[in-house]
Amino acid sequence: MTAKFPLNYKYRHSRFPLPRLLLSAIGFWTIPARAQVSDNQVSALVEALRLAAPQTGTENDGLYSEWQIKPDNIPRWSKQCTGRAISPTDFAASPVTARSILVCVMRDIFREQYTASGNNESVAIQRTAAWWMTGDANQFNRVARDSYTYKYIQSVLKFYQDQRSNAQSPQPTTSPTQPTAKPSQRNSTPPSQTTATASPHSEISDSQVSALVEALRLAAPQTGTENDGLYSEWQIKPDNIPRWSKQCIGKELTPTDFAANATTARTVVACIMKDIFSQEYNASGKNELLAVRRAASWWMTGNPSQYNSNLTSPYTQQVLDFYRQSFLRFFPHL
Secondary structure, eight states, X not given: OOOOOOOOOOOOSTTSOOXXXXXXXOSOOOOXXXXXXXXXXXXXXXXXXXXXXXXXXXXXXXXXXXTTBOGGGHHHHHHHHHSSOOOHHHHHHOHXXXXXXXXXXXXXXXXXXXXXXXXXXXXXXXXXXXHHHHSOGGGGGTSOTTSHHHHHHHHHHHHXXXXXXXXXXXXXXXXXXXXXXXXXXXXXXXXXXXXXXXXXXXXXXXXXXXXXXXXXXXXXXXXXXXXXXXXXXXXXXXXXXXXXXXXXXXXXXOHHHHHHOHHHHHHHHHHHHHHXXXXXXXXXXXXXXXXXXXXXXXXXXXOGGGTTSTTTHHHHXXXXXXXXXXXXXXXXXX
């Protein structure tokens, strides 16, 4: 039997209708065997849910994070996705962790609704938004067009389409093959990223990759020069962007388009770094903290073995510190 998660919203402001609150959770949804949903599509959906999240107008309204999640969902979802129940307060305190958990949850929901829609992406998004709002995906085309629920569903669809517009064509479910990383000449300060090597047996979770990607963003060196030739909050060299975007989303993006869409940029960097992180995890003897520093060294110099050199060590340690901040509350072994 396919199980459903309970509803996420509990509106207290008068202009929001009160949705049903009676669903209970038994476990994960059944994953369709051939659901054609990519990681990029799931990431765009999660961002659309964030952007469309209704604001109740009430401080301390009992909802948590930018996604406005009911607190009783959070320990269960985090337990299912990370192996550890997280409190609503800790969930809201780490947007990186919140996003990775919602990606985990919504991947299976999106896949089921994609199958239920007859592989119609637009309908699947509307069905998923209806499930998120009401607990019943079938409400997507049953609610009145002047109702709040209908307007919310269409808002999620529009935000989703906006996220996908820069890089959108139907995406494969398998990761593209990526050629072996080759060190490239480093600029004076900014990172010199190259091409990732695929790791077929990854033991690295999406949550860990998300934390690494955020750490690289936070540690990105600032040159102090406007128009310094580097793109996005990750400070990426322009010649990497068309190649990486082609590998990860099936379409070459210009550096300008890449920098203009932070969600797409994060998705592409996560795609690249998942394989690098997995590779360095194996190279480090499955030492997670060492793997983070080796991955950071690769990102900076193209050579992971330079993680402890005099020039690179402060940067790789800073990346590790940012990485630990995302997980310290939830994973005491770090």
